[in-house]
Amino acid sequence: MVIIETHSLTKTFGKIQAVRGIDLNIEKGEIFGLLGPNGAGKTTTIGMLCTIVRPTSGQGLIAGFDIAKHPTQVRRQIGIVFQDPTLDTILTGRENLQLHARLYGIPSSVRNLWIAEMLELVDLRERADDLTKTYSGGMKRRLELARGLLHRPAVLFLDEPTLGLDPQTRARTWEYIRKMAQKEETTVVLTTHYMEEAEAMCNRIGIIDAGRIIALDTPENMINTMGGDIVAIATPEPPLDKIRSLPYVSQVKKAGDTIEITMKSAHLHLAELLSLIPAVISVEMRKPTLSDVFIKLTGRDIQVDAIENGESWVDSVARYRQRGK
Amino acid sequence: MNSDFIQRELLGISAIWWREFKVFWREKSRIVSSFVQPMMWLFLFGSGIGASISVGDVNYRDYIYPGILTMSVIFGSVFFGLYIIWDRKLDVLKAVLVAPVTRISIFFGKVIGGCTDVLLQVLILFAFSFLFPSVNPWGIPLALLILFITSIALVSLGLALGSLLESLEGFQVISTFLIFPLFFLSGALFPVDDKLPVWLHGLMKLNPLSYTVDGVRGALLGIHTYPFYVDIGIITLFAAIMLVLGSFLFSRMK
Structure with missing residues (x-):
């Protein structure tokens, strides 16, 4: 009702x-x-x-x-x-x-x-x-x-x-x-x-x-509409175009020295992704939350x-x- | 306008009334000071001036007794109404204003609540009327009626001003430019007659509270300028105007 x-x-x-x-x-x-x-x-x-x-x-x-x-x-x-x-x-x-x-x-x-x-x-x-x-x-x-x-x-x-x-x-x-x-x-x-x-x-x-x-x-x-997991990589020179062309990557965002990549089945593809990036300082992987949905939709x-x-x-x-x- | 609606509105009015009564009863210090202050006027001021002057056959202290009753009503009523500024600051009113009760009923509940508080204070003062030998106790019911109507007018006035004001700063201004003139120009402390300068006499005749003092003094001391129906007629008209104005402004209050 x-x-x-x-x-x-x-x-x-x-x-x-x-x-x-x-x-x-x-x-x-x-x-x-x-x-x-x-x-x-x-x-x-x-x-x-x-x-x-x-x-x-x-x-x-x-x-x-x-x-x-x-x-x-x-x-x-x-x-x-x-x-x-x-x-x-x-x-x-x-x-x-x-x-x-x-x-x-x-x-x-x-x-x-x-x-x-x-x-x-x-x-x-x-x-x-x-x-x-x-x-x-x-x-x-x-x-x-x-x-x-x-x-x-x-x-x-x-x-x-x-x-x-x-x-x-x-x-x-x-x-x-x-x-x-x-x-x-x-x-x-x-x-x-x-x-x-x-x-x-x-x-x-x-x-x-x-x-x-x-x-x-x-x-x-x-949360499912976010298209997979979020991987945050701290790196001075990310090859953004190369990363974007990967079939399992749905979104790439750069903020300062960190790039945030939204990708499907990160546990399977993470090794390949990292091999493309010359200097990786740190990597963090997490499931997206409602907060991510909110930022994606409203930009805030x-x-x-x-x-x-x-x-x-x-x-x-x-x-x-x-x-x- | 079915009976269920009316019943709910009446229950709403009684709810506000009940609340105001609880609050009044809980703040004992307010009750004490509302009694002590007029007594100071009567005995410290009235006895002092009364030592050298009297009005007609009446001792000055007895003469201002009706005026001091009116003063209690003026201060008690207007301040009660203005108190909603504080209620709004503390968000006490917010939950009340979203209830399924019309604003007008909430306003009336406040008016009745305020009048009840003020009349209880007046009753305490009446209990001591035996200290004033010229006061006729049989006049008390009529005096009470006149003070009740005046209280309706002044609580409404206070609520009207409280609805308009956003902050407590306005409080002092109203006290200085409205309440004190209303009090001094009411004849509470001296007779309103031809001996006064013309401008002062004129202003006093325009003050509706002069008719309250005249009526109460007539009822208690037998001294008055106007017949009771004129006094009661004028303050009733004043109360009616204030009720309309107050309920209008209170309904528009954000």
Whole structure:
């Protein structure tokens, strides 16, 4: 069953075309990753799906409700976890969930039961009655996940759910996300700068660049399109033409003293390849990752992007909206 | 507009109200200072001036009691509304604003929440009204009604300004150029009459809060310039305008 559906979804801010017609179908229960360099439009796309940004044209449906015509119904169907903590720090964990439950119209008969279940699920039962300003970063994140799922949304949007957390907390957070997604059959749409995590977590990935979806597939299939293994050779004078003419080589890139060769079955052909190069300083062979796919498709390294411009899509949306006025 | 929609919106309004009440109750120091400051005005300022002057038959300290009640409402209400600047900075509002509740309901929840806080502070001050011999306790319900309507107007005004301002720097400006003039020009500390310079008298007649002070003073001390229906009519109109303006600006807030 398709839970999110968009047809030529478009957003322009003045003269800037942020999103240029996106067609997406996301199935119920999927964990879908939306990746893209900063400014690519993932920000705006998710903003439109969350009804924070109004589409210029095109259509988007979540659980059958039109995002432009019935934003309130859409909002009931979705949960959002923002990148920066948005907890009410003067309230306790439980009170934060109570506030949310009322705002989302959860009937009083089941309110406390659902809250207790969620607190259990994210292992916060014992700290539930402490003010959230006393929580650690990981605990805050867990409470926000619980809050995002409390009203049992069909779709949960996660904006960089693990940014700023230490590696161990990151791994645990993903565990919770997976557990919760399974329990309620919730569809998860997330953005992340951690490619390894996207590769491990997502059933499918959409790569967005310059306002268009330029690739949409499972992480495995995307990696397979890279055409084999990657061999990085440090050498002062590489015979680039000779290497390129080899039948099993699909791509050659030169960066400084290093050439990066994408080739099929490197374990069989490596000896022959090396015999062509006069002075080899070092050789490194590896399987391609989603990161390589990303660089190949967008020409940019997402991790570098994240460091240079660490802003969340919500902030960018806010900025765009201001500019749009 | 079906009943499910209305029910959800009402639940949303009550959610915000509930939150504001929790926060108010938790910040005990705010409650204490909201009580201590007016008391200082009444006893340190009022007793001092009152030693040498009185207004009509009434002791000066008693005379400014309605004015100081109004002052509590002015400061409490406007600052409550302006506090959303801080909420937005801390992203507390972000999660609320994406909930399936209209902005107008969130605005109303805030207004009711702010009025509740302010009226609780006023009730504490009323509990000490026996310290002011000229105050007629039977006038308290009417005074409370007038202060309630005023609080609606001023919380809305605070929220309207808070929706427009991006940073806390504007806070000081509003305090200096809006709140203090509103207070000084309300007749809280001296009578609004012909003895005043013409310009000052004119400005005070334009200040809607003069009618609050007039009404509250009428209810508690029996001293007033206008009939109650004029006072209540003017501040109700003021509240209605502020509610419309506030909900409009709050809905547009990014």
